[in-house]
Amino acid sequence: xxxxxxxxxxxxxxxxxxxxxxxxxxxxxxxxxxxxxxxxxxxxxxxxxxxxxxxxxxxxxxxxxxxxxxxxxxxxxxxxxxxxxxxxxxxxxxxxxxxxxxxxxxxxxxxxxxxxxxxxxxxxxxxxxxx
Numbered sequence: 118x119x120x121x122x123x124x125x126x127x128x129x130x131x132x133x134x135x136x137x138x139x140x141x142x143x144x145x146x147x148x149x150x151x152x153x154x155x156x157x158x159x160x161x162x163x164x165x166x167x168x169x170x171x172x173x174x175x176x177x178x179x180x181x182x183x184x185x186x187x188x189x190x191x192x193x194x195x196x197x198x199x200x201x202x203x204x205x206x207x208x209x210x211x212x213x214x215x216x217x218x219x220x221x222x223x224x225x226x227x228x229x230x231x232x233x234x235x236x237x238x239x240x241x242x243x244x245x246x247x248x
Contacts, residue, residue, distance in 0.1 A: 137209070138209070140179075147206060150186065156201075157199055161200065185206035186201070186202060187200070
């Protein structure tokens with residue numbers, strides 16, 4: 118694992134934590150890997166409709182550098198790469214659980230539309246739908 122470019126200085130712990138989850142897709146990547154344990158790149162991309170290939174690659178690389186994601190490369194043809202959470206990634210996901218609960222309460226409080234995921238991994242072109 119390469120050393121992370123994000124090393125502070127920080128104002129507080131929240132600043133340091135937000136440094137590694139900043140970006141639209143990182144928390145969703147954490148969620149996806151938490152719920153499915155191990156995912157290949159294409160599975161992650163299907164599970165995160167709207168993410169571009171470039172952005173997913175960039176976020177996965179940063180998360181690997183930060184020690185949140187493990188990247189396993191299998192030497193076979195065609196090449197096979199799997200992503201999973203490290204112990205550090207699991208602990209960050211646990212820390213984000215309270216934030217997720219807060220967000221769920223906010224959705225209800227403001228009456229916002231909630232998106233649910235179904236048929237992820239089935240190849241469905243639109244795995245997200247409004248509820």
